[in-house]
Amino acid sequence: MKITIISHNYFPEDSGIGLYSTGMAEFLALKHDVNIITGVPYYPQWKIYSNYANNPLFSKEIINNVTVYRFKQYTPVKPTFFKRVLQMTHFFLGSVFNIIKIKKADVVLVVMPFTLSIILGWFLKTIRGGGMLWVHIQDFEFDAAFKNGISAKNQLPSKILFKIEKWTLNRADFISTISRGMMIKSAQKTTVNQVYFPNWIDYSLINPEIAQENKVFNKNTFNILYSGNIGEKQDWNFYIEFVTAMEVHPEFHFYLVGEGAKRVEVLKQLQNKVNFTYYPPVPYKQLNNLLCDADVHVLFQNSEFNDLVMPSKILGMMASAKPSIVTGHKDSEIKVNFENSHGGYYFDENTIETIKMCLMDLKNNPEKARLMGILARDFVIENFSYEKVLSEFQLKLEDTVQKK
Template identity: 75%
Template sequence: MKITIIGHNYFPEDSGIGLYTTGMAEFLALKHEVTIITGVPYYPQWKVHAEYANSPLFSKETINHVTVYRFKQYTPAKPTFFKRVLQMVHFLMGSVVNVLKIKKSDVIIVVMPFTVSIILGWFLKICKGGMFWIHIQDFEFDAALKTKVPSKHQITSKILFQIEKWTLNRADFNSTISKGMMIKLAHKSSVDSIYFPNWIDYSIINPENVQEHKAFSSTTFNILYSGNIGEKQDWDFYMAFVTAMQMHPEFHFYLVGEGAKREEIVQQLQSLGNFTYCPPVPYNQLNDLLCQADVHVLFQKPEFKDLVMPSKILGMMASAKPSIVTGHEDSEIKNNFEHSQGGGYFHENSIETVKQVLLQLKENPEIAKSMGLRARQYVVENFALESVLPQFEQDLIKKSKQFY
């Protein structure tokens, strides 16, 4: 099949949505002719990567058998709600040129966000035909409205939701990455939907292949958060917890990543003796980082339930180390931890509760080891690359046969 993918984030971005869009495209390219329409890489630093800083407005590459058409989109250094909207619109307008370069598509896949990219896919379908598939990684408008959107912009927000509803119903099929998001999607679109979760390459995130990572101290119990430092995590609780744990110098907190909240958090915590910030590590070093932590933490804002599914959870669990996670009491992530028994999940942000769990894990290394192994077993059984991606390809072929 000739497959065209439209997604704003792509290689060499090696975290978040770009990582999964790249993995999907390259897997499909093993048997199909795959083209992607994308932007220049900027995530998670919110700065165009150095190797693309001087690239032209439009460019074309071939990467691992995938034809890549890029448009150099506007990238705000400090993303706000409306700067992100401006980025979306700029990408939409510029990428129309790249869409017109596609001669034929049997399947068109749009990765959301950006929601407005769906318009590109629909335009391509009208012009050249093909089955139109929308894959939702993030309900971006809902998530944005959970953050700081001034009341004077509520009219704009209503317009955006109308755009989202209209665009989602242009597809022939939709998919998304969690069961909770499937339910959310059913309220937004009447189109048939398929569960297509993110996956883990457990041969890469593998504690048996770990090498010493220079980030950690060998004399402390090391607690890691690695990933996007953005609005969807509860950083107020994180900062309060790190501050409160100063009385336990045997614990050390490592914050690894980049994002809109990084500067604020590091500024408040950098003077504390139990806290260290490190910039994002390359993907080929991620295994060493994740597998050498003693415990992973992820403190989520409960209001983001069913709007996103943090893919970092898969890497945390695959590292064979226990995790401590907070979030909504009905979260799908909670179910993952209850079934795997690979860590602790709490719907209340209690400093004392999380502290007691950390103390127990430090004092009982065999319990911590058992938790970690159960977590890894769970993601290998349920989210392995070699089962998720072939199933998606089968769904794609099956639906395309029905379509044609």
């Protein structure tokens, strides 16, 4: 088959949506002819990578058998909702010219966000003779944005954007999402047929058996790690409050490794904490050493974002064979996964004393922590392995195209 993927994020981005769009494209390219329409890399730093900074407006590469068409999109240094809309619009307008370069597409696979990219996919499907339009939802971008209170001040833009979202989703022949909860959310927006297509983990790369000691952690403390995007979907107020409360326990140390829109704000409030250390993101090839060398992972989520997103970092945390402490919505699918795996703790409230007791328990019972980590890793290997998820998706894609 000839497959064209439209995803704003792609290699060399090695976290978030870029990581998964790249993995999907390269897996499909082992058997099919794959093109991708994308932008230049900028995430998670919100700055165009230095080796792409001097790119022309339009460029073309071939990476691991995938033909990559890039448009150099506007990238805000400090992303806000409306700057994100501007970025989305700029990518949309520029990518129209790359779409025209595609001569045939049996499948057009659009990764959402951006919502406007669905129109690009629909346009390509229309001009190239009726291939199938498949929309894969990684993030409900409008829902997440309006959870931040934007809708309360801007009701008219809210209504307009959700109407646009509904119209674009209805252009699809098929929709997939990364969690069961997101499938329910999608069904509230459109009647298009949909399937479950979760994110995955390459457990051969996140593997404690090949991990080496990293130079980040202090070996004389119990090390608590958050690694990932420092953005709106995490409860940073609670994180700051918790780190502050734990200053009286110097045997515990917090490490924040990542980048994102909230980084400056968070670091400003934690800069004088002796039990806290920040590092910028590590390359993906070093991520295994970082994740597997922590004593425990933490992820404090804003409960308002229940199943609008499914944090991909969870899979890496669990694959590291170390326990995790996660907070979020009481009905979250992540909660179900933790209950089924017994690979960590999940709480629907951010309570200092409760989480403090968990940390104390894990520190004082290393065998319990070890067994909990093993259960977490076994669970993700069984349910979210690279081979299992992408092989099942490819079969579903081929079967759907054949029937159409």
